[in-house]
Amino acid sequence: MSTLTTRPxxxxxxxxxxxxxxxxxxxxxxxxxxxxxxxxxxxxxxFFLVGGIEASIMRAQLARxxxxxxxxxxxxxxxxxxxxxxxxxxxxxxxxxxxxxLVPLMIGARDMAFPRLNAFGFWLFLFGGLLLYFSxxxxxxxxxxxxxxxxxxxxxxxxxxxxxxRGNSTDYWILxxxxxxxxxxxxxxxxxxxxxxMRCRGMTLMRMPLLAWMMLIVGxxxxxxxxxxxxxxxxxxxxxxxxAHFFDPQEGGSAVxxxxxxxxxxxxxxxxxxxxxxxxxxxxIPTFSRKVIxxxxxxxxxTVAIGFISLSVWAHHMFAVGMGPALNxxxxxxxxxxxxxTGIKIFNWIGTMWGGRIRFASPMLFxxxxxxxxxxxxxxxxxxxxVPFDWQVSDSYFVVGHFHYxxxxxxxxxxxxxxxxxxxxxxxRMLDETVAKWSFWLLFAGFNLTFFPMHISxxxxxxxxxxxxQPDRGLELWNVLSSxxxxxxxxxxxxxxxxxxxxxxxxxxxxxxxxxxxxxEWATTSPPPEHNFDVAPTxxxxxxxxxxxxxxxxxxxxx
Amino acid sequence: xxxxxxxxxxxxxxxxxxxxxxxxxxxxxxFAGIVTNIAASVIGAIAFAIGGVWWFREVFPxxxxxxxxxxxxxxxxxxxxxxDREAPSKRLVLPVEIHPYRAGVLGGLAGGAAMxxxxxxWGIVKHGSLWLPINLLAGAxxxxxxxxxxxxxAAFDGGWLAIACLIHLVLSIGTGLLxxxxxxxxxxxxxxxxxxxxxxxxxxLSWSTMGIVNPALEEFISWPWFVASQVAFGAVCxxxxxxxxxxxxxxxxxxxxxxxxxRSDGGGEPS
Numbered sequence: 007m008s009t010l011t012t013r014p015x016x017x018x019x020x021x022x023x024x025x026x027x028x029x030x031x032x033x034x035x036x037x038x039x040x041x042x043x044x045x046x047x048x049x050x051x052x053f054f055l056v057g058g059i060e061a062s063i064m065r066a067q068l069a070r071x072x073x074x075x076x077x078x079x080x081x082x083x084x085x086x087x088x089x090x091x092x093x094x095x096x097x098x099x100x101x102x103x104x105x106x107x108l109v110p111l112m113i114g115a116r117d118m119a120f121p122r123l124n125a126f127g128f129w130l131f132l133f134g135g136l137l138l139y140f141s142x143x144x145x146x147x148x149x150x151x152x153x154x155x156x157x158x159x160x161x162x163x164x165x166x167x168x169x170x171x172r173g174n175s176t177d178y179w180i181l182x183x184x185x186x187x188x189x190x191x192x193x194x195x196x197x198x199x200x201x202x203x204m205r206c207r208g209m210t211l212m213r214m215p216l217l218a219w220m221m222l223i224v225g226x227x228x229x230x231x232x233x234x235x236x237x238x239x240x241x242x243x244x245x246x247x248x249x250a251h252f253f254d255p256q257e258g259g260s261a262v263x264x265x266x267x268x269x270x271x272x273x274x275x276x277x278x279x280x281x282x283x284x285x286x287x288x289x290x291i292p293t294f295s296r297k298v299i300x301x302x303x304x305x306x307x308x309t310v311a312i313g314f315i316s317l318s319v320w321a322h323h324m325f326a327v328g329m330g331p332a333l334n335x336x337x338x339x340x341x342x343x344x345x346x347x348t349g350i351k352i353f354n355w356i357g358t359m360w361g362g363r364i365r366f367a368s369p370m371l372f373x374x375x376x377x378x379x380x381x382x383x384x385x386x387x388x389x390x391x392x393v394p395f396d397w398q399v400s401d402s403y404f405v406v407g408h409f410h411y412x413x414x415x416x417x418x419x420x421x422x423x424x425x426x427x428x429x430x431x432x433x434x435r436m437l438d439e440t441v442a443k444w445s446f447w448l449l450f451a452g453f454n455l456t457f458f459p460m461h462i463s464x465x466x467x468x469x470x471x472x473x474x475x476q477p478d479r480g481l482e483l484w485n486v487l488s489s490x491x492x493x494x495x496x497x498x499x500x501x502x503x504x505x506x507x508x509x510x511x512x513x514x515x516x517x518x519x520x521x522x523x524x525x526x527e528w529a530t531t532s533p534p535p536e537h538n539f540d541v542a543p544t545x546x547x548x549x550x551x552x553x554x555x556x557x558x559x560x561x562x563x564x565x
Numbered sequence: 566x567x568x569x570x571x572x573x574x575x576x577x578x579x580x581x582x583x584x585x586x587x588x589x590x591x592x593x594x595x596f597a598g599i600v601t602n603i604a605a606s607v608i609g610a611i612a613f614a615i616g617g618v619w620w621f622r623e624v625f626p627x628x629x630x631x632x633x634x635x636x637x638x639x640x641x642x643x644x645x646x647x648x649d650r651e652a653p654s655k656r657l658v659l660p661v662e663i664h665p666y667r668a669g670v671l672g673g674l675a676g677g678a679a680m681x682x683x684x685x686x687w688g689i690v691k692h693g694s695l696w697l698p699i700n701l702l703a704g705a706x707x708x709x710x711x712x713x714x715x716x717x718x719a720a721f722d723g724g725w726l727a728i729a730c731l732i733h734l735v736l737s738i739g740t741g742l743l744x745x746x747x748x749x750x751x752x753x754x755x756x757x758x759x760x761x762x763x764x765x766x767x768x769x770l771s772w773s774t775m776g777i778v779n780p781a782l783e784e785f786i787s788w789p790w791f792v793a794s795q796v797a798f799g800a801v802c803x804x805x806x807x808x809x810x811x812x813x814x815x816x817x818x819x820x821x822x823x824x825x826x827x828r829s830d831g832g833g834e835p836s
Contacts, residue, residue, distance in 0.1 A: 395778055
């Protein structure tokens, strides 16, 4: 039983003339998945700028040898906060936020299954992030000054022990991430329940958009991976504050245990960050190639396979620990195995483009850039899966180059592609295409200039997390190239932000379906009303809008 | 705003509420107190309680919902009736035929056996040991083997045998499956791919990466013998795969037909 009131829908312009306080109040009390999705994305973008500034300072420090722009202590804080921010406060919120916004629209639902829990999840993420950054003001350092956490985003034991990490900056890291993680668990649960139980009529699992499939697996991975991380963080909190010794080898604990716990979360986390990107690209490439996705059932199977296998590859981050040949062989083999479903996806995206009438609009540029960059990141990942090779470049800049090709060249490029693709739906206006293309090429050039040389400096022996290097090691050229690429990347990001802000007011009106796309979100208005659809849709294939536009040749016949 | 009424309504959505925001603030402050001041935890506990009750009252005893009036301007999505499956189609579904996957598995196994035979011959002829090539292959997962001398590497080790067999099986079957996909691209000269193209590609790949993938193997490797083993694999695997008749992809047919529960021509008895 419920209590029901009726009112007209709030649509963009209708609330535009209200006082700022009223509008802010509407956003603060909203339980609408679309508004929460937008807040997730905006918060994530703000943190992205913060994390980007941290990275830029690091690259400025490393631009020339024996530099002293920042101290070693500050450098440690910078790489810790940069990594933590980008993973927990940028990647996860933006991806989960976009899932929040898009999944109910794509499956023809009114909202998420638990709208209030959805709002709770968002606010937990935001407050967790703010708590982490409050460490810059509130944490007590070694000399009584405020310091940010400086133990790396992986917070390896025994570095996190009280003996080596005085004050409470590490506690801020634990608590900030833990609170934020509670929010991610709430959102993961919500995604799973929504996708499994709130699809519109006719939308069987095998007719779901691939993004919804990816988000389903992401939701399950969040539930599987975040819990163990939270448990390990509680244990670490006990170690630091209540005299426990879970991770203290001198008292019978195990530092390697923390690595197992952390990477049991950490590697599925990579797939939590990259599967939604796969989903974005799987929606963008068919639309701009004017073809159905190649091998939909295999794409689904590959997604599910990645979900399972990603839970059994974590110790490939630990080859250099000394686990022994048997464990090394197992995790090496599993890592090779996960390359198979990932490779299937790459082939299927290329298969979709092959012979298509490709339109290189800005979303497609970013999606194509994603495929190219992710292939490079994937191949260097295969190299790192080989134990002998891993031993030689472990903890070197080669690894930094590798994972930035996966997470920046991969995930961030896909996020920008998705922003350019769905912005007209969320805002009702088109982005400026010329500016969008400039921002892509600046980002693409800057990204490669920054991260490709890292493979070489890593092979030459430059360790990661090092705050400076000596001038006679042959590393100068590669580091100055890496640092100069940051300028181009920054210009690209500034253009994207400017385009997002300016187009919200001055962009061309988008209409319901500006890309001539095929999934359900394009059937409703731009931006969609609070209830998403006036009439609940019924679908007969994976491309309901194709069927609507081409009733003489519906897809259902071929599926 | 109209009078409240009770009923399920198709455009009903939950009313906005500050309950989740206040509850989340409470949780964050509760934990923040651990690193700041106990007062922060007390404020957090109070906020958590207020937010929790607020939230609870949104759903109990009755969930607070709002019905939104239709906005118009949307496309009403309904599926069109499906045309007869047998009616002529405008779409070309490619590829029409492929090699069956079992051809790749069997071809990979046969090619792997041929390759192993060449490698074993190299071990016996050049080093007087059947076990040397096997142990060297296992070195791909054990970098410390690069430090061992020839007598140790030429001795039998059950563990290394198992690991080498596993690596060889997986790679052979995987490469065999690649052959099933690649061979139809060269329909006129399939053996050219098996005997020349694939060995050249695989040898080039191995030559450029051997030092970092398997330092132990690089120390002993004889490239002419290596190329011979690749050619043996490609010739046998290519021959095997090519012997299998190609099968229709059956795309566009129903799942029941693909599983052979019913015939693909739409009628007849289940087989």
